[in-house]
Amino acid sequence: xxxxxxxxxxxxxxxxxxxxxxxxxxxxxxxxxxxxxxxxxxxxxxxxxxxxxxxxxxxxxxxxxxxxxxxxxxxxxxxxxxxxxxxxxxxxxxxxxxxxxxxxxxxxxxxxxxxxxxxxxxxxxxxxxxxxxxxxxxxxxxxxxxxxxxxxxxxxxxxxxxxxxxxxxxxxxxxxxxxxxxxxxxxxxxxxxxxxxxxxxxxxxxxxxxxxxxxxxxxxxxxxxxxxxxxxxxxxxxxxxxxxxxxxxxxxxxxxxxxxxxxxxxxxxxxxxxxxxxxxxxxxxxxxxxxxxxxxxxxxxxxxxxxxxxxxxxxxxxxxxxxxxxxxxxxxxxxxxxxxxxxxxxxxxxxxxxxxxxxxxxxxxxxxxxxxxxxxxxxxxxxxxxxxxxxxxxxxxxxxxxxxxxxxxxxxxxxxxxxxxxxxxxxxxxxxxxxx
Amino acid sequence: xxxxxxxxxxxxxxxxxxxxxxxxxxxxxxxxxxxxxxxxxxxxxxxxxxxxxxxxxxxxxxxxxxxxxxxxxxxxxxxxxxxxxxxxxxxxxxxxxxxxxxxxxxxxxxxxxxxxxxxxxxxxxxxxxxxxxxxxxxxxxxxxxxxxxxxxxxxxxxxxxxxxxxxxxxxxxxxxxxxxxxxxxxxxxxxxxxxxxxxxxxxxxxxxxxxxxxxxxxxxxxxxxxxxxxxxxxxxxxxxxxxxxxxxxxxxxxxxxxxxxxxxxxxxxxxxxxxxxxxxxxxxxxxx
Numbered sequence: 259x260x261x262x263x264x265x266x267x268x269x270x271x272x273x274x275x276x277x278x279x280x281x282x283x284x285x286x287x288x289x290x291x292x293x294x295x296x297x298x299x300x301x302x303x304x305x306x307x308x309x310x311x312x313x314x315x316x317x318x319x320x321x322x323x324x325x326x327x328x329x330x331x332x333x334x335x336x337x338x339x340x341x342x343x344x345x346x347x348x349x350x351x352x353x354x355x356x357x358x359x360x361x362x363x364x365x366x367x368x369x370x371x372x373x374x375x376x377x378x379x380x381x382x383x384x385x386x387x388x389x390x391x392x393x394x395x396x397x398x399x400x401x402x403x404x405x406x407x408x409x410x411x412x413x414x415x416x417x418x419x420x421x422x423x424x425x426x427x428x429x430x431x432x433x434x435x436x437x438x439x440x441x442x443x444x445x446x447x448x449x450x451x452x453x454x455x456x457x458x459x460x461x462x463x464x465x466x467x468x469x470x471x472x473x474x475x476x477x478x479x480x481x482x483x484x485x486x487x488x489x490x491x492x493x494x495x496x497x498x499x500x501x502x503x504x505x506x507x508x509x510x511x512x513x514x515x516x517x518x519x520x521x522x523x524x525x526x527x528x529x530x531x532x533x534x535x536x537x538x539x540x541x542x543x544x545x546x547x548x549x550x551x552x553x554x555x556x557x558x559x560x561x562x563x564x565x566x567x568x569x570x571x572x573x574x575x576x577x578x579x580x581x582x583x584x585x586x587x588x589x590x591x592x593x594x595x596x597x598x599x600x601x602x603x604x605x606x607x608x609x610x611x612x613x614x615x616x617x618x619x620x621x622x623x624x625x626x627x628x629x630x631x632x633x634x635x636x637x638x639x640x641x642x643x644x645x646x647x648x649x650x651x652x653x654x655x656x657x658x659x660x661x662x663x664x665x666x667x668x669x670x671x672x673x674x675x676x677x678x679x680x681x682x683x684x685x686x687x688x689x690x691x692x693x694x
Numbered sequence: 695x696x697x698x699x700x701x702x703x704x705x706x707x708x709x710x711x712x713x714x715x716x717x718x719x720x721x722x723x724x725x726x727x728x729x730x731x732x733x734x735x736x737x738x739x740x741x742x743x744x745x746x747x748x749x750x751x752x753x754x755x756x757x758x759x760x761x762x763x764x765x766x767x768x769x770x771x772x773x774x775x776x777x778x779x780x781x782x783x784x785x786x787x788x789x790x791x792x793x794x795x796x797x798x799x800x801x802x803x804x805x806x807x808x809x810x811x812x813x814x815x816x817x818x819x820x821x822x823x824x825x826x827x828x829x830x831x832x833x834x835x836x837x838x839x840x841x842x843x844x845x846x847x848x849x850x851x852x853x854x855x856x857x858x859x860x861x862x863x864x865x866x867x868x869x870x871x872x873x874x875x876x877x878x879x880x881x882x883x884x885x886x887x888x889x890x891x892x893x894x895x896x897x898x899x900x901x902x903x904x905x906x907x908x909x910x911x912x913x914x915x916x917x918x919x920x921x922x923x924x925x926x927x928x929x930x931x932x933x934x935x936x937x938x939x940x941x942x943x944x945x946x947x948x949x950x951x952x953x954x955x956x957x958x959x960x961x962x963x964x965x966x967x968x969x970x971x972x973x974x975x976x977x978x979x980x981x982x
Binding site: 334478497524539544 | 698701705706801808809810812816818825827829901909940944949951
């Protein structure tokens with residue numbers, strides 16, 4: 259009710275200003291009937307309400323308020339809906355900027371539409387390198403309108419998930435005495451996952467001194483992103499003798515995996531990327547079977563990545579009763595856009611692009627500075643992300659914890675984010691492998 | 695590996711067989727290709743989720759869901775299918791429209807988030823070295839009992855005789871005093887009863903979501919065609935073949951497990967090169 263009233267009040271306020279033309283319309287793009295899109299919208303509404311309540315955005319003596327336009331891309335399903343939705347937002351709803359997006363396959367098409375209409379699109383939800391790499395660098399004039407806020411691009415996401423996998427491999431060595439853990443990969447069949455799967459498969463068996471995991475790759479399974487059961491895949495993973503399963507899921511199949519894995523108590527530790535496991539409702543969605551799932555994430559209970567993180571999480575939880583997903587990064591996207599417009603002193607697209615390119619902003623995710631591809635820089639002092647594991651009914655961060663980003667060159671640099679806890683091997687996995 | 699394929703294949707076979715038998719019955723008797731068949735299976739899964747989560751208790755939830763699906767199915771038959779039953783293309787479109795309508799209604803009432811139904815029996819059991827969830831075994835038992843019940847009804851009762859007579863020749867059955875329209879409506883109800891039981895049985899195993907009817911529809915259509923249109927025995931065997939084909943792909947081609955349905959359908963196409971009428975298609979021709 260509270261959010262409905264806020265929404266109505268802000269809509270009425272925005273409508274009033276719209277009549278006088280002092281409105282910046284921002285299209286929030288996402289699959290609005292799925293949790294990913296719902297969080298796109300929620301993050302954006304929080305930011306818009308805050309910015310408007312603080313007086314809006316003043317440019318050249320004129321104050322603008324933000325009006326959000328809900329753009330349901332329905333991008334979980336293949337089809338032309340996403341492109342039509344963005345085109346309609348630009349031509350009919352007359353949006354000035356776009357934020358959000360989720361599925362790479364849809365984003366590639368939607369960002370083409372944005373480029374056609376010369377609209378700035380702040381990506382908050384899609385990780386594939388190819389959204390910016392090979393476009394912004396190769397054809398700057400066409401694709402200069404595209405920036406990514408969250409998550410970091412697939413290469414870096416892979417790097418984070420590799421670090422998490424390494425952490426789990428080391429835990430197996432340390433606690434169970436398994437020197438060469440066997441690693442299986444279960445990844446949804448989607449474009450963004452391909453590179454990560456290839457790299458993990460390559461590195462799994464590479465010795466530690468050569469930068470690999472020093473384990474053994476026992477197989478890769480690629481269920482459909484919309485599969486409703488992966489029990490057969492998990493049986494096959496167990497049969498392959500895997501100790502650890504590296505997961506790569508962004509869609510509903512992540513819930514299916516978590517439920518079947520916990521329900522059947524398959525004796526493998528699950529770690530990797532599982533977007534659904536970042537949601538507060540993870541345990542409910544998996545019938546309580548998703549405990550001990552570990553995933554790369556953005557937000558975790560009680561972990562302050564920056565000074566902006568906890569206030570945002572607390573406000574989000576107070577408003578919506580759950581932790582934000584990474585797609586709620588639309589919150590930061592709106593603040594970064596507002597910051598760029600103020601610095602540009604203009605709503606003129608090229609001026610805003612120039613201002614965005616010089617962004618140095620402490621967001622809820624970390625410090626955001628764009629590289630030459632318009633991607634946020636990954637690493638210590640910038641954005642790293644978190645390793646999150648479901649322990650005691652809550653998502654707890656287990657990384658960065660005693661992390662040495664470059665032990666050779668910077669042996670004294672050890673990063674531990676306050677609030678992190680050690681990774682825990684699932685009890686049934688530990689029981690199964692102990693002493694074997 | 696063989697044991698893993700056998701055990702997992704059996705579970706999938708049970709579910710597909712229940713759906714294929716119901717679908718095959720409706721086609722065999724009423725000559726109705728009901729594309730909404732698996733949509734009712736999806737609605738049943740949501741029904742059990744709704745009733746179980748609102749404190750009705752599992753036994754009552756099963757009864758309410760089953761009765762609701764059968765009643766809704768017969769209503770749909772009377773309203774949308776019976777008036778156009780003689781026009782096959784129209785029936786196809788009408789039932790597809792009903793399926794999409796059901797999906798959209800579920801979307802409106804429950805949203806798109808995956809839902810979970812608690813298992814009737816939690817935990818797992820090692821069967822010939824393969825980890826099998828106890829709920830999978832419950833599902834298998836439900837499927838076996840349903841199929842045995844359907845077989846008993848069809849082969850040992852007067853109603854079954856009437857159904858088989860209508861399946862063989864509607865006109866002659868009519869001349870023999872069988873109310874063919876009534877039998878068709880009963881078969882519709884029976885087919886949807888099987889669909890409802892399948893939906894209830896898989897709800898704790900699969901993710902309950904509005905799109906969960908599409909893949910089973912493809913498989914069921916393929917099973918019925920593979921077995922030979924109108925042959926109940928063929929539908930069952932077709933379902934078993936496709937279920938085992940799907941599971942085998944997961945174990946034998948792990949990197950291509952997303953292709954499980956496509957490869958199962960490819961096997962069906964390969965069978966058609968040898969027997970274009972399906973595995974048991976000729977027997978129907980003889981019956982007629």
